[in-house]
Every structure is written in structure tokens, then in C-alpha cells.
Amino acid sequence: MRRLFLTLGIFILLGLAGFYVFTDPRVVSPAPEIGTLPPPDVENGKLLFAAGGCSSCHATPGQDDKLRLGGGLALPSPFGTFHAPNISPHTRDGIGNWGVKDFVDAMATGVSPSGQHYYPAFPYTSYRLMPPKALADLFAYIRTLPSVEGRAPGHDLPFPFNIRRAVGGWKLLFFDGTPFRPDPTKSEEWNRGAYLVQGPGHCAECHSNRNALGAIIPSTRFAGGPDPEGKGFVPNITQHADGLANWSKSEIAEMLKTGFTPSFDSVGGSMAPVVRNIAQLSDADRMAMAEFIKSLPAVAGPPRPKKAE
Incomplete structure (x- = not known):
């Protein structure tokens, strides 16, 4: 029995040591080389x-x-x-x-x-x-x-x-620490939009469903889901029928500038300050973002919760 507990203790210590090593920030997310x-x-x-x-x-x-x-x-x-x-x-x-x-x-x-x-x-x-x-x-x-x-x-x-x-x-x-790499098969405008939407704009952080550990589920990226802050539901922005399939590129760019949708409604909630920020970009940048968003494949997002009657 003593040997069993000793062996168990060794395995626990090895497990803790492995956890400590492999969760070291320098190991799991090494710093990029910035050079001069x-x-x-x-x-x-x-x-x-x-x-x-x-x-x-x-x-x-x-x-x-x-x-x-x-x-x-x-x-x-x-x-x-x-x-x-x-x-x-x-x-x-x-x-x-x-x-x-x-x-x-x-x-x-x-x-x-x-x-x-x-x-x-x-x-x-x-x-x-x-x-x-x-x-x-x-x-x-x-x-x-x-x-x-x-x-x-x-x-x-x-x-x-x-x-x-x-x-x-x-x-x-x-966590994938890979930096943005332009797609040589796509236009310069598409690549600019892909960078702005996925990088600094971090649109997927809200417009995606997440798993039990809080990570974005890749198969539903950009397809909407529960608001991470628990304040309702964030819409699907892929080309699915429940998303932006019926929006034109110009309509997406206009919404990013003014907050007005093609149905003459206006965005609200946490999207309102997003529009105030994106409105400060150039028309060309907003069109680039719209170009990328229009290229997103149609993905069905999670069902919206039913409203209480």
C-alpha cells in the first residue's frame, strides 16, 4: 500500500511539473521577433x-x-x-x-x-x-x-x-499564434478586408458561437451566437439566409458607416459603438471589409432562443 501511494504521488508530481512547464507563457505563446x-x-x-x-x-x-x-x-x-x-x-x-x-x-x-x-x-x-x-x-x-x-x-x-x-x-x-498572411489568389481589396475584419476589428469574437471553455467553435465562425456578455444574441454575418445573404457589398459598407440596414432600421446594442468606430475608417477600408464579409461561406448558426410569450 505504501508503494502504491508513493507511485501515485510521483505521478501527481510529474503531472504538476508537466502542467507547469507546458503552460509557461514562453512555451505556449512565444514572443514574436520584432527586429528593428x-x-x-x-x-x-x-x-x-x-x-x-x-x-x-x-x-x-x-x-x-x-x-x-x-x-x-x-x-x-x-x-x-x-x-x-x-x-x-x-x-x-x-x-x-x-x-x-x-x-x-x-x-x-x-x-x-x-x-x-x-x-x-x-x-x-x-x-x-x-x-x-x-x-x-x-x-x-x-x-x-x-x-x-x-x-x-x-x-x-x-x-x-x-x-x-x-x-x-x-x-x-x-490559441493559434500565426500572424496574418495575405492570400495571393485574392484581390488586394479582399486581403485588406480580411485583415481588418479578422485582426484589429476582431469581428469573430462576438459573431461566433463558443464552446464550454469559451473558445470560438471553428465550424460556426461568423455565424452568430449568444452574446459573450449575456445580453441577447449576436447575428449571423455569413452568406447564410439567416445572415447577410440578401445584403449587397455596398449595403454592408453603408451599415458600417451609418448604422442603417437595408430595411431602414438601425443597429443598436454593442454594435452601435462598433459603427461609431468603424465610421472613422476610410470608405475604401469599409468597402474592403464588406468585400471580405460577402465572401464568407454560408454557415448555419446556433438557433436563437425562443422569446417568452
Whole structure:
């Protein structure tokens, strides 16, 4: 019996050691090589800031200036409540002491400057498509914004979701750190749209169904599903009959600019601030996004819950 318990103890220790090794941020999400970057393009950073809707999550709630990125917005989820952090240039409470590499690592790999995993409520699963040059531009723009004092509240997560190291296991299962690669068989416009929709725009993060561990189900990508924040249902944006099959490319681009649909309705909920952000892009970029969205194959999403009578 003693030998049995000893053997069992050894297996447990080996399992814990393996878990510790394979969930190490440097193992599961190694940092990209950024090399020597050219001087940042702040205007491009401003465009990417709008495309990514950074202010929608990181602007301090309850104030009108959406460029004061003090964080604090509560993001409810099935795993607990996350709070968007302060990403203003404040040197103590924000990211004012970060270097470019710190920012690139956070956005592309979901790893903090202190070497901890970020929870994927922060959509680095999409931002990893952005090249280091684009991320450096975005960082340069954020550094021009007001410094906001005050730390955001910590995440409110029950056990076992409060074990941050376990995010390494999630990354092993679901995180693909491959950057965006243009499709040489597609047009320049299509590739620009694919990059904006899938990368900085991170549209799939809301417009996709998720599994029990909170990862996007690849077969229903862009096909809609329950709102990740539990506020209803996010629509299908593929070319399915229940999606955007009857919308033209121009109608999609117009909705992204004005919020008006072909039926003369207007989008609301969490899509309203998305439109305010995407409206800051050029007409050419919105048309490129529409070009890519019109190319999405028809995928049936999960059924919408029945409304109570």
C-alpha cells in the first residue's frame, strides 16, 4: 500500500511539473521577433485604434471623453466578471512604463510584461494577426492620449477560473499564434478586408458561437451566437439566409458607416459603438471589409432562443 501511494504521488508530481512547464507563457505563446522597426506611424495607429474599438472597452465608464483610457468597464461572462484595465500612458496605473516589445507581446501572445498570461476576454486571439509594425503604430498613438490615474478593479472570477496559469492550458488547446498572411489568389481589396475584419476589428469574437471553455467553435465562425456578455444574441454575418445573404457589398459598407440596414432600421446594442468606430475608417477600408464579409461561406448558426410569450 505504501508503494502504491508513493507511485501515485510521483505521478501527481510529474503531472504538476508537466502542467507547469507546458503552460509557461514562453512555451505556449512565444514572443514574436520584432527586429528593428521603422519610426511609428501615429496616424496609422489612430486608424487601428478606431478599427479595434479600443475605447469601447478601455474608456473609463461614466465620462464623455472616450480617449481617457482608465479602464474599469465590467465585462460579465459565464466564467465571472472581467474588468478592462487602464491602458492610458499613466506610468503607475496604465501602460506608460511599457516598451514597444511589451505591447507587442501583450497583443500578439496574450502575455504581460511580468510574464503572466492574459485571459482571452482580451481578444489577443484576433490581434495576433497584426504585424509588429502595426502594433507599434497603435502603441505610439495610445501614448499620445491623456494619462489617467487610477487602477481598474481586478477580475472577479471563481475557482478554478481564477488560476491564471491555467490559461496556458487553454492556449495549448485553442490559441493559434500565426500572424496574418495575405492570400495571393485574392484581390488586394479582399486581403485588406480580411485583415481588418479578422485582426484589429476582431469581428469573430462576438459573431461566433463558443464552446464550454469559451473558445470560438471553428465550424460556426461568423455565424452568430449568444452574446459573450449575456445580453441577447449576436447575428449571423455569413452568406447564410439567416445572415447577410440578401445584403449587397455596398449595403454592408453603408451599415458600417451609418448604422442603417437595408430595411431602414438601425443597429443598436454593442454594435452601435462598433459603427461609431468603424465610421472613422476610410470608405475604401469599409468597402474592403464588406468585400471580405460577402465572401464568407454560408454557415448555419446556433438557433436563437425562443422569446417568452
